[in-house]
Amino acid sequence: MLDFDxxxxxxxxxxxxxxxxxxxxxxxxxxxxxxxxxLPVYTSVKEAANKHPDVDVVVNFASSRSLYSSTLKCFEYPxxxxxxxxxxxxxxxxxxxxxxxxxxxxxxxxxxxSTVPSNASTEGDNSGFTDDExxxxxxxxxxxxxxxxxxxxxVGPVSSNLLV
Numbered sequence: 001m002l003d004f005d006x007x008x009x010x011x012x013x014x015x016x017x018x019x020x021x022x023x024x025x026x027x028x029x030x031x032x033x034x035x036x037x038x039l040p041v042y043t044s045v046k047e048a049a050n051k052h053p054d055v056d057v058v059v060n061f062a063s064s065r066s067l068y069s070s071t072l073k074c075f076e077y078p079x080x081x082x083x084x085x086x087x088x089x090x091x092x093x094x095x096x097x098x099x100x101x102x103x104x105x106x107x108x109x110x111x112x113x114s115t116v117p118s119n120a121s122t123e124g125d126n127s128g129f130t131d132d133e134x135x136x137x138x139x140x141x142x143x144x145x146x147x148x149x150x151x152x153x154x155v156g157p158v159s160s161n162l163l164v
Contacts, residue, residue, distance in 0.1 A: 001059060006033050013037055016052045019045055045070070049077040056081045064089035071098055075105040082108040 001015050013032060018041045025047075027038045042048040049055070058080055062070045067087045074080050083102070095111070102109040 002030050002032060002037070013039075015039060016055050017042060017048050019043070019048050045073045045077065049079060053079055055079065058083045059086060060084065061086045063087065064091070068094040068098065071109075072101065075101060075107060078105075080107060082110060084110040 002013050005013050005015070016039075018028065018039055020041050021043050023041065023043070025043060026041050028041050029036050029038055031037075040051070042051065045058075056079055058074050060067060060071055060074070060083055064087050067085060067090055071083055071085065074083055085098070099109045099111070
């Protein structure tokens with residue numbers, strides 16, 4: 001996500017924190033272009049949501065096995081208004097239940113498997129940018145377009161603080 005932010009020309013990262021339930025609390029170093037930035041890593045959605053009350057979008061990179069439960073956990077926090085799902089291989093039952101439950105909680109679900117900066121074109125899976133794609137990003141806004149994994153249809157811009 002940080003690479004996409006940087007490629008879009010954002011001045012600061014949109015990612016506020018990471019949630020990694022299998023490790024302890026720590027600060028993780030990431031690259032921001034040629035510089036480094038530090039992000040807090042939490043072990044639960046509860047802790048991350050409490051420490052970052054301004055965050056209203058979650059990008060869920062969980063595995064297909066844990067996507068369902070981790071997404072439902074996000075519904076417990078009214079500050080979360082949208083969740084982008086970046087996972088393939090989700091069981092059909094879960095893929096149908098998540099949007100239904102999200103509607104009950106007033107949360108927008110963005111079902112997808114790939115991301116590209118706005119105004120960029122891409123072919124194939126999400127494996128990075130070609131030089132031509134990076135050249136096309138100059139002087140673009142700071143939004144990301146999320147693409148549906150099966151059709152490549154843009155489902156809308158996202159511009160907010162994120163939990164990854």
